[in-house]
Ligand SMILES: [Fe+2]
């Protein structure tokens with residue numbers, strides 16, 4: 334059977350001189366040499382399909398010129414379905430422009446009522462791990478506390494990579510019509526990069542060093558043979574049920590994973606032994622709260638606007654069951670995470686027992702926050718939640 338891919342046929346690449354001659358003989362340069370400009374874009378009437386709009390004048394609000402100000406000036410509601418086009422929302426198209434199919438075209442699939450304002454907030458609250466942390470004020474810690482913090486931050490670094498690696502590949506799937514989601518997720522990837530950076534800097538700034546990379550083995554139970562035998566790193570994320578659609582990704586990452594991370598950052602601030610450590614956790618927390626806020630409000634939008642609401646809720650429950658099992662093992666039952674937090678909470682390795690009790694209270698708080706967050710979005714999992722009410726130790 335003939336291979337569908339023809340590998341023997343070679344395309345001859347022209348020399349620079351040949352290419353210049355070919356380009357010079359094309360209609361447009363020929364036309365221009367005769368003094369005849371094209372001006373299709375210039376002569377098109379606004380709204381005729383070639384040019385978009387005209388006479389729009391967005392007025393800056395108190396914070397400056399926001400996307401919300403631009404939307405208000407445009408005055409066009411965001412449609413429920415994006416067109417098959419690379420056009421930015423509101424633009425016209427060159428008559429020869431070919432359609433472009435996107436994977437994600439429905440508003441209900443990506444939207445959240447706070448999406449635009451969250452993006453704006455992220456832009457205005459940018460910070461720099463190099464200059465905005467008072468590194469020079471870092472104080473030496475007893476070796477066991479430094480080691481525990483380095484382990485905790487090594488674990489959190491893994492989490493930051495997981496978030497970016499799962500989210501960023503979705504960027505080319507969003508229709509450009511919904512620029513808000515593209516901008517928000519691109520900005521989130523940047524936030525996660527800064528988190529990786531700040532944790533790495535902290536690990537290397539105080540006499541400690543990078544700790545133990547944890548094996549995700551147990552956390553992969555129920556996620557397929559490939560996941561268990563290869564570890565998460567080798568599994569193609571889109572083949573994983575947790576990450577197979579944007580709704581699944583957003584629930585698993587923004588709601589469950591980052592909801593837990595947000596609790597852990599808050600715990601990190603509480604556990605921080607130096608003002609610098611508390612400062613670091615405060616900074617990452619404000620970013621993380623935004624990521625969780627999108628996830629929660631997207632869940633609400635999804636539940637309220639998905640075409641088959643009942644089926645979607647059922648699907649999200651099934652996904653939530655898996656995500657909760659996965660992240661319980663990954664976050665709250667892994668020895669290195671439990672113990673590094675407990676050493677910090679107990680103020681030393683000798684007082685780990687007391688630290689474990691404090692860790693368990695963090696877990697209860699995380700669980701309560703999670704259930705209340707999804708409850709506000711319209712998903713009641715009080716009877717179904719796979720996070721047990723108490724950690725089993
Ligand atoms: Fe993060």
Ligand SMILES: [Fe+2]
Pocket residue numbers: 496524525591620621624
């Ligand atoms: Fe995040």
